[in-house]
Amino acid sequence: MPRTNDWNDWYLFSCVAQLGSFSRAAERLQLPKSTVSTALTRLEQKLGSRLLERSTRRLRLTEAGFHLLEEISPLFARLEDVADHLQGLAEAPLSGTLRIAAPYEFASLHLSPVLCDIMQAHPDLHIEVDVISNQTDPLSSGHDLSFVMTSHPLPDSSLLGKRLYTLQQGLFAAPSLLASRGRPQHPSELQGWPLLGAASALPWRLLHADGTEFTLQQGLHLQTANAGLRLQAAIAGRGVCLVSRNFAAAALAAGQLQSILGDWTLPPLKTYALVPNRSLHPTKTRLLLDGLEQHFAATERQAVHTGSG
Numbered sequence: 072m073p074r075t076n077d078w079n080d081w082y083l084f085s086c087v088a089q090l091g092s093f094s095r096a097a098e099r100l101q102l103p104k105s106t107v108s109t110a111l112t113r114l115e116q117k118l119g120s121r122l123l124e125r126s127t128r129r130l131r132l133t134e135a136g137f138h139l140l141e142e143i144s145p146l147f148a149r150l151e152d153v154a155d156h157l158q159g160l161a162e163a164p165l166s167g168t169l170r171i172a173a174p175y176e177f178a179s180l181h182l183s184p185v186l187c188d189i190m191q192a193h194p195d196l197h198i199e200v201d202v203i204s205n206q207t208d209p210l211s212s213g214h215d216l217s218f219v220m221t222s223h224p225l226p227d228s229s230l231l232g233k234r235l236y237t238l239q240q241g242l243f244a245a246p247s248l249l250a251s252r253g254r255p256q257h258p259s260e261l262q263g264w265p266l267l268g269a270a271s272a273l274p275w276r277l278l279h280a281d282g283t284e285f286t287l288q289q290g291l292h293l294q295t296a297n298a299g300l301r302l303q304a305a306i307a308g309r310g311v312c313l314v315s316r317n318f319a320a321a322a323l324a325a326g327q328l329q330s331i332l333g334d335w336t337l338p339p340l341k342t343y344a345l346v347p348n349r350s351l352h353p354t355k356t357r358l359l360l361d362g363l364e365q366h367f368a369a370t371e372r373q374a375v376h377t378g379s380g
Contacts, residue, residue: 080114083107084122085147088140091130095213148347165193169355171200172207172217176298176318177342181236182218185362196355204269204296206345215356216346222272222338233360236367238315238340243328245308255331258285265292265310267301272313277335285335302328315340 086096087107097104115122122136132140169189173182178200186198207217219225222240255261258277268275268291275287292310295301298318305312306327312319322328344360 077110077113080110080117081143082147083110084114084136085140085144087111087123087130088132088136089144090213093130099213151353165355165358166195167355168197168199169359170214171198171359172203172212172214173200174204174218174220174296174298175202176315177218177220178202179299180315180318181342181363181366185359185366188362189358193358204271215353216344216359218342218344220340220342222340225341225343233344233346234341235344235360235363236342238317238342240313240337240340241316241319242311242313242331242335242337243302243305243319243323244311244331245306245327246329247308248310249329249331258287258332258335261287261311262289266313267291267293267304267310268313269296269298269301270294271296275313275337277332277337279335313337 083096083100083102086100087093090096090099093104093107093111097107100107111123118135118139120135121133122139124131124133171182182200186200189196190198201214203217206219206221207214218235220238252264255264258275266275266287266289270291273291274289277285277287279285293301293304298314301312302314302319302322304310306322311331312328316330319328319330323330344363346356
């Protein structure tokens with residue numbers, strides 16, 4: 072009996088194992104769920120081993136399935152790299168779907184102008200953006216890449232973390248709030264003030280130019296990862312807001328907000344793009360990363376020009 076392999080079955084297993092769901096794999100591959108399930112059953116029968124433990128709540132890789140995934144996923148990733156690279160050399164028009172996960176602040180301030188340029192240049196490329204508040208693994212979530220903004224070290228991961236940009240954070244308040252409470256000269260004076268921030272940034276650690284550090288241990292009046300909500304609440308005079316200086320720039324220029332505690336700095340907010348650890352990135356992913364780097368470089372040049380003026 073000839074030994075032949077239906078590599079589609081192996082590829083479908085790799086997709087299901089990485090996404091952790093028959094439904095998500097079927098949606099990603101644009102196949103009926105029954106087709107994906109049948110392929111997995113067929114592969115298990117061929118290999119004589121159960122690869123996945125199925126339950127109504129989740130899938131779990133067996134030991135055999137884990138070892139198989141470890142062996143074949145780099146091979147399929149490499150095949151996708153080569154195919155995508157060759158398509159790029161042929162300058163084929165981009166199509167398909169680019170799936171992105173990003174925090175609101177990053178998506179609104181930096182991602183949107185780059186995506187608008189990409190949509191204009193590649194009208195056949197569909198783009199899906201999920202707004203998230205926590206770090207997302209693009210392999211298990213089905214995204215091509217995800218972004219995380221953090222002032223903490225990036226956790227160890229099998230993903231490739233690429234830092235794109237460092238954002239300076241600041242504290243901002245409405246003129247009406249400062250008129251009623253007075254302008255604080257030291258972070259300790261914010262005790263009892265309504266604070267607007269994200270849970271991931273707690274506690275607020277501030278560093279003075281002379282090397283003095285202060286940690287503000289206090290609950291938040293408004294706790295949300297949505298920087299837009301924090302900013303609007305601050306403009307309405309509802310509290311002191313912690314956001315990136317870039318995000319608050321328009322409100323500062325309009326006189327809606329004022330910067331406070333200018334002699335104190337907060338840990339910078341680092342933005343990482345998390346992508347599957349592959350030797351080559353798909354053209355659509357490289358297009359976005361290159362566009363963002365150009366965007367950040369232009370933003371930096373503008374900031375330098377403004378500062379020198």
